[in-house]
Amino acid sequence: MIVPSQTAKSVPAPSGTPSLELVAIGKSFGQVHALTRVDFAAFPGEVHFIVGDNGAGKSTTLKILAGIYQPDSGELRINGTQTIMRDPSEAHLQGIAVVHQDLALVECLDIATNMALGAIPRRGRFLLDRARMESDAAKVLADLKIRVGSVRTQIGLLSGGERQIIAIARAVRMNRPIILLDEPTAALGVRETGHVGEILEELRNQGKTVICISHDLEFVFTHAERITVMRLGNTVATRLRNETSRDEIVGMITGSIVAAKEGVQ
């Protein structure tokens, strides 16, 4: 069993096995090395943020975690077991729900249908259970205190912020132990951002592993347990929120603090 993270010196990692772990992950697209070495571990019951500049490799990392890309090198482990995910449906089976930056919603379908995509409720083997699909969606939205006129509203009719919150609600509805979010507050105002933060903390309190990419350091420092900084295709370091400062995080993002990766040769 590998020690959860090489950054263990700086971070007393939560005890137990990481629910999701990347070890020395590399990924290239032709001549472009998007990821050179990514080490990352997330545990149940934490909100773990990934921060970094544009092009640092955050989205590529998330796409590997979501089963969209396959790493060229390194290992992906789920609950300590090495796992290969060939497509997003396998990630789903492995217990991972994803909120993509482009939201991945179908405009011409309604809220209830979008929330069910990938796990559509059936009656028997072949019949669509629309009643259950709608009541499931309504229940999740109510639990998250999201008020909608009707779950039959088409996504195309919603604003950017409304779509964002529906995309998050969909991931919550999937009820997977691991939830990945890519810039979940990008399209949101202050109040909605606060609401998303509450949802993240609620998921953590349920013991889920919440992994979130964000540019919004205000949001990161309000809700993070741990923060992993990426730069130029590498993970620079992982810090406990309580033991770091914005200056340190910003320094690692920009490269002015090189510190990091203690123990990595």
Place this chain on the structure above:
Amino acid sequence: MTIMTTPGPIRRPFLSAEAFLRPETTLILVILAIGVATALRNPNFLNVGNLTDIGRAAVIYFVMGCGASLLMIGGGLDFSVGSVFTLGGIAAAWLMQIAGVPWPLAIIGGLVVGVIAGYINSQVIARLHVPPIIATLGTYFIFTGLCVQITGGQDIVPLPVGFQYIGQGSLLGVPFVVIYAIVIGLIFWFVLERTPFGVEIRAVGGNRKAALANGLKVARLEMALYVVGGATAALAGIIYTARVGSGQVAAGGANVTLSVVTAVLIGGISLLGGLGSITGVAVGAILLSEIDNALVIAAVPPQYNTIVVGVILIAAVAIDHIRRERLYRIRR
């Protein structure tokens, strides 16, 4: 947070203000208007026999349109249907007439040929990465050539009486072929509106990337849609062969392809995928067939037929785009 929007229910009541905004409603009004105008010029238009003819001709467009519309809602396009139509009919005729296979088995053989044709289309698109419009245009020519190759350019006659009966008989004045179309239409309506498969078709057509990201088996679904499209084209060809009583090399062709695509588009199936209904296809097929018939009955020169169809096609697609822009906030 509050989401304030007007609810847009999927299952709308049959008669409501919204019902009048549906594309089908507009088309039904167009059908009635053409009917009245034609009947004023020639009352024979309203004869039961003539109306039956319209229905019988619409069947071909509709049966092919069922598969083609499912495919188009799923974001695909098939230009080969006109040749698969011919190929299916000829394969069945060849099997029963030349190979001596009992005609019910020959029908199944014709359908299998359609399924294979659809599978070939899907593989050319998926494996060779040829855009659907080009891939199916290419297979259109290939299948057309095969038809001539199989028959040596000669129509296949005579066909068994039993086989001809299924295309020519009627029940209480309703032609069998119309009954087939209704049954097929109900099956396709059910699949599209009442099964998870139908929902996934709309999801893939509406936003393919989103469908992939949500873990839908997009490649498998698209393959199934091309296969179904090939099967309905072949089925229509077999029905046509039974109706006319011969396996005709020139039965289908580019004209049939374009008519089917036109019927489907007029029926409100969106070329952009995701939107559309089987009732729309039925109305589109009837409208096309009515125009064919009305212009003959009213002794209008044939060139007007194509002009009218062209205008209606452009109008239908323009309306679809305007509808989308009104309906959705375009976010790109």
